[in-house]
Amino acid sequence: xxxxxxxxxxxxxxxxxxxxxxxxxxxxxxxxxxxxxxxxxxxxxxxxxxxxxxxxxxxxxxxxxxxxxxxxxxxxxxxxxxxxxxxxxxxxxxxxxxxxxxxxxxxxxxxxxxxxxxxxxxxxxxxxxxxxxxxxxxxxxxxxxxxxxxxxxxxxxxxxxxxxxxxxxxxxxxxxxxxxxxxxxxxxxxxxxxxxxxxxxxxxxxxxxxxxxxxxxxxxxxxxxxxxxxxxxxxxxxxxxxxxxxxxxxxx
Amino acid sequence: xxxxxxxxxxxxxxxxxxxxxxxxxxxxxxxxxxxxxxxxxxxxxxxxxxxxxxxxxxxxxxxxxxxxxxxxxxxxxxxxxxxxxxxxxxxxxxxxxxxxxxxxxxxxxxxxxxxxxxxxxxxxxxxxxxxxxxxxxxxxxxxxxxxxxxxxxxxxxxxxxxxxxxxxxxxxxxxxxxxxxxxxxxxxxxxxxxxxxxxxxxxxxxxxxxxxxxxxxxxxxxxxxxxxxxxxxxxxxxxxxxxxxxxxxxxxxxxxxxxxxxxxxxxxxxxxxxxxxxxxxxxxxxxxxxxxxxxxxxxxxxxxxxxxxxxxxxxxxxxxxxxxxxxxxxxxxxxxxxxxxxxxxxxxxxxxxxxxxxxxxxxxxxxxxxxxxxxxxxxxxxxxxxxxxxxxxxxxxxxxxxxxxxxxxxxxxxxxxxxxxxxxxxxxxxxxxxxxxx
Ligand SMILES: Nc1ncnc2c1ncn2[C@@H]1O[C@H](COP(=O)(O)OP(=O)(O)O)[C@@H](O)[C@H]1O
Ligand SMILES: [Mg+2]
Numbered sequence: 001x002x003x004x005x006x007x008x009x010x011x012x013x014x015x016x017x018x019x020x021x022x023x024x025x026x027x028x029x030x031x032x033x034x035x036x037x038x039x040x041x042x043x044x045x046x047x048x049x050x051x052x053x054x055x056x057x058x059x060x061x062x063x064x065x066x067x068x069x070x071x072x073x074x075x076x077x078x079x080x081x082x083x084x085x086x087x088x089x090x091x092x093x094x095x096x097x098x099x100x101x102x103x104x105x106x107x108x109x110x111x112x113x114x115x116x117x118x119x120x121x122x123x124x125x126x127x128x129x130x131x132x133x134x135x136x137x138x139x140x141x142x143x144x145x146x147x148x149x150x151x152x153x154x155x156x157x158x159x160x161x162x163x164x165x166x167x168x169x170x171x172x173x174x175x176x177x178x179x180x181x182x183x184x185x186x187x188x189x190x191x192x193x194x195x196x197x198x199x200x201x202x203x204x205x206x207x208x209x210x211x212x213x214x215x216x217x218x219x220x221x222x223x224x225x226x227x228x229x230x231x232x233x234x235x236x237x238x239x240x241x242x243x244x245x246x247x248x249x250x251x252x
Numbered sequence: 253x254x255x256x257x258x259x260x261x262x263x264x265x266x267x268x269x270x271x272x273x274x275x276x277x278x279x280x281x282x283x284x285x286x287x288x289x290x291x292x293x294x295x296x297x298x299x300x301x302x303x304x305x306x307x308x309x310x311x312x313x314x315x316x317x318x319x320x321x322x323x324x325x326x327x328x329x330x331x332x333x334x335x336x337x338x339x340x341x342x343x344x345x346x347x348x349x350x351x352x353x354x355x356x357x358x359x360x361x362x363x364x365x366x367x368x369x370x371x372x373x374x375x376x377x378x379x380x381x382x383x384x385x386x387x388x389x390x391x392x393x394x395x396x397x398x399x400x401x402x403x404x405x406x407x408x409x410x411x412x413x414x415x416x417x418x419x420x421x422x423x424x425x426x427x428x429x430x431x432x433x434x435x436x437x438x439x440x441x442x443x444x445x446x447x448x449x450x451x452x453x454x455x456x457x458x459x460x461x462x463x464x465x466x467x468x469x470x471x472x473x474x475x476x477x478x479x480x481x482x483x484x485x486x487x488x489x490x491x492x493x494x495x496x497x498x499x500x501x502x503x504x505x506x507x508x509x510x511x512x513x514x515x516x517x518x519x520x521x522x523x524x525x526x527x528x529x530x531x532x533x534x535x536x537x538x539x540x541x542x543x544x545x546x547x548x549x550x551x552x553x554x555x556x557x558x559x560x561x562x563x564x565x566x567x568x569x570x571x572x573x574x575x576x577x578x579x580x581x582x583x584x585x586x587x588x589x590x591x592x593x594x595x596x597x598x599x600x601x602x603x604x605x606x607x608x609x610x611x612x613x614x615x616x617x618x619x620x621x622x623x624x625x626x627x628x629x630x631x632x633x634x635x636x637x638x639x640x641x642x643x644x645x646x647x648x649x650x651x652x653x654x655x656x657x658x659x660x661x662x663x664x665x666x667x668x669x670x671x672x673x674x675x676x677x678x679x680x681x682x683x684x685x686x687x688x689x690x
Contacts, residue, residue: 048646052638076648088639092661098644101657106648141661158647 001026001197002047002067002166007058008222009046015056016042018222024166027194031208031233032201034219035241040201041085043219044170048082049075062166076102077109079165079196083155083172090142095154098142099124099161106162127160131187148175156187163191168199173207185210205237218244259315264294266321267403282375285387289402296396305394308581308613309523309552314495319437319467321404325349325430327461332356335428335459340674342422343368348430350407350438350468366419366452367412374410374443381412381445389529390473390501397497401471405441408470411454415447415477422453422483422672427470429494432462442472446480446508455485455675458519460494470498476508478532484512485670489682490519492547499525506532506561513669516543516551517682527556530564530592541570542666544686545578545610552581559592559622568599571666573659573687574610584629585617592622599629604636604662606655656688663687 007020016039024030032040046053047060049072060067067075090098103123104114115123128135131153143151152172159167169188173181188198188211200211208216208230216233218226220241225248226232236244267290274283298315299306325348332346343366346356352370359368375382392399413419429436444454454474460466476482488496496519502510516522522545528537543551557566572580582601603612614631636658644654663683670676 048642050642050646071651072642072645073648073650073654076646082646084643088637088643090640090643090658090661092664093644093657098647098649098657101653102644102647102649105650105653109648162647 001063003061005059007043007046007060008056009042009053010056011042011053016053016222017046019058020222020224022217022224024197024199026197028215029192029198029200029211029213031213031216032199032219033203033205033216033233033236035203035245038219039222040219041170044082044085044168044199044201047168048072048080073105074109076162077106081159081162081164081167083152083159083167083169085170085174087143087151087155089144089146091144093142095138095140095142096124099158103161123161127157130160130190131157132183133157149177149180152176153180153184156184160187160191165196166199167191167196168201170201171203172200173202173204181207182210205233208233220244220248259317259319260297262318263400263404264290281383282386286403286405289387289392289399292392293396293399293403296394296399298396305554305583308579309521309550311521314467314521317435317465319435319465321437321439323349323430323434323436324351325428325436326432327353327356327428327430331461335426337424337457337674337678339677340424342424342672344424344426345409347407347425347427347438347440349436350427350440352407352409361419361421365413365417366423368423369410369412371406371408371410371441378410378412382410382443385445385473385475386443387473389475389503390471390499390527395499395525397469398471398499401439401441401469401499404439407438408441408443411442411444411452413446413450413452416449417447417451419452422455424455424457424675426457426459427468429458429460429466429468429490430462431460431464431466431491431493433464435465435467437467437469440468440470442470444472444474446474446476446482448477449479450477451481453483453485453672455487455672457487458490458496460491463491463493465493465495466491467495468498470496472498472500474500474502474510476502476504476510478506478508480505480508482508482510483671484510485672485675486512486514486524487517487675487679488515488519488522489517492518492520492549494519495521497523499527501527502529502537504528504530504532504535504537507534508532509536510538512539513666514539514541514553515666515670515679516545517679517686519549519551521550523552523554525554525556528566529558529560530566531560533561533563535561535564537564537566539566539568539570540666540669542663543572543580544575544663544683545572545580546575546686547578548576549578550580551578552583554581554583556585557587557597559586559588559595559597561591562593562595564592565596566598569666570601571662572603572612573606573662574603574612575606577607577609579610580612582612582614582631583617584615586619586627586629588620588622588625588627590621593624595622595625595627597625597627601631603631603633604659605633606636606659652688659687660684
């Protein structure tokens with residue numbers, strides 16, 4: 001589904017991704033862990049199409065297409081979804097209006113008829129239940145005045161509404177209490193299907209108790225320096241990142 | 253007909269001719285007041301950019317053209333159909349090239365609530381009100397355009413709302429410049445007098461027909477009695493060849509309230525002066541503005557709030573989106589006199605430059621002579637929020653739509669201040685046209 005080869009990216013003069021290789025197949029869950037500042041959010045943003053980054057080299061193939069050639073909205077229409085680490089507040093834009101526009105634009109791109117008001121409301125009701133989203137939040141402007149946890153929940157709600165093929169969750173667990181975490185994780189699990197995939201970015205293994213990954217990768221200093229199965233996450237939880245840093249630095 | 257391109261000389265000659273024609277009638281106090289204004293205009297001349305108040309608004313392009321100040325215009329029923337604001341209920345008055353058109357207009361409010369007269373009628377029926385108020389507030393000592401308008405004051409309306417009258421239906425003044433045949437100019441003059449506890453909504457809407465230049469030089473004076481409530485809406489949707497220079501002066505009596513919304517959708521060159529004098533205790537004044545110039549349009553809003561008495565509050569929110577090579581000016585002056593203790597005055601001006609070639613000049617001016625006051629002001633001019641754009645695009649919304657969505661959200665704070673529902677809908681339509689469909 002997704003194939004990243006030797007991806008290098010910079011912001012301004014600063015190179016942040018230094019050669020990422022990663023393959024994600026349909027049905028899989030990959031966790032990306034790593035210390036702060038190692039480039040996890042950068043990788044997520046580059047996949048979603050943020051323009052601030054300069055791609056220095058490498059390629060990203062998504063469902064047989066060159067992902068890097070596509071505008072962010074085209075990537076979304078192809079099935080990429082990024083749950084932001086820090087969802088932005090957008091005053092004046094109603095959440096409902098925004099979602100309706102998003103869904104119908106994606107449908108238009110795919111050559112489908114737009115959802116009418118009734119179909120849209122039905123889908124909304126159903127997906128709200130998924131993440132215990134409060135109706136009152138949706139009548140407000142997008143994320144405006146939402147608590148940290150409410151913003152994260154709103155990201156997962158949007159994901160449920162848009163039904164992506166590849167969801168990238170960037171630290172969706174941070175700022176959530178244990179109950180909210182469980183609700184969000186259950187939401188993600190319910191959305192899992194054999195034909196979609198998830199990349200979970202986190203630096204705690206806590207979330208991985210609920211969303212069980214097939215693979216765990218450690219991103220450090222712009223590279224994936226270690227890959228393994230879910231046991232790797234447990235090991236990181238126990239020992240921290242220092243031993244990995246030491247290993248990498250010894251080689252370098 | 254060839255039009256005189258020395259606008260100043262043309263206007264002075266016209267005034268002279270009128271005076272000669274009037275003969276003895278020119279000795280009325282009304283005419284003498286106009287004559288005084290003409291002399292001031294003659295002395296001032298049109299402002300240049302060396303004048304502090306006109307630094308960023310150059311009227312050279314205006315005064316180097318010839319205009320016909322007396323072209324009648326030919327507005328047909330079909331034109332009016334096309335100009336109409338759908339579902340508008342109210343007292344709707346049409347003016348073509350400045351001249352009132354009774355056959356196109358309707359007044360539905362009862363006379364004991366609302367009196368709408370022309371100046372000749374008003375001078376007969378309310379000589380004392382005209383004497384007391386006409387040209388007493390809109391100061392022209394340093395404003396050539398107001399002086400000029402005062403000198404030629406003839407067309408326009410006198411609106412009187414007596415003590416205690418609450419006018420349910422709004423008054424909509426529609427000024428249509430018919431520039432289909434030649435360059436045209438008009439100088440409407442309105443005087444609106446509200447009695448104690450009187451309450452009315454007045455809107456002024458400006459449109460242009462045709463592709464010749466159209467110059468409107470309008471002055472509206474509003475006098476608010478004690479505890480009166482006044483809502484004022486100004487909506488400009490004119491051609492790129494339209495020049496609009498307007499002054500609205502609101503003189504507040506004790507505990508009166510005003511609420512003004514100025515929306516400039518289109519127009520080649522726009523200068524709006526909104527001057528408020530809070531000349532009584534416990535007055536309340538709110539001002540909102542929105543401007544969306546594109547191409548080479550220019551919009552200049554000058555506001556002045558004079559806090560002359562204690563315990564008054566004024567607030568101000570102006571917002572602009574500037575496209576292409578357009579230019580904007582906001583100059584907001586708050587003047588707090590020594591006696592005006594416990595004044596609250598807030599001012600905010602926010603702008604988005606939607607193009608690297610657009611520019612905006614903002615200048616808040618606070619002059620405070622009282623010591624117990626709360627004043628704040630802030631202006632910002634920036635680009636569209638890139639983070640927000642990325643968020644919307646990453647959800648599948650194409651760039652153009654994402655932009656339109658954010659711009660409309662930005663404009664919404666001001667649009668929702670429009671309290672005449674049909675005009676709000678009309679505005680929303682104009683804004684979608686200008687900003688783009690979502
Ligand atoms: N806009 C930016 N300008 C400069 N440096 C940035 C910018 N965004 C991120 N960085 C830097 O890039 C590195 C990686 O950041 P990020 O991808 O957010 O890491 P992570 O998500 O793993 O914590 C950090 O050193 C960070 O300071
Ligand atoms: Mg991060």
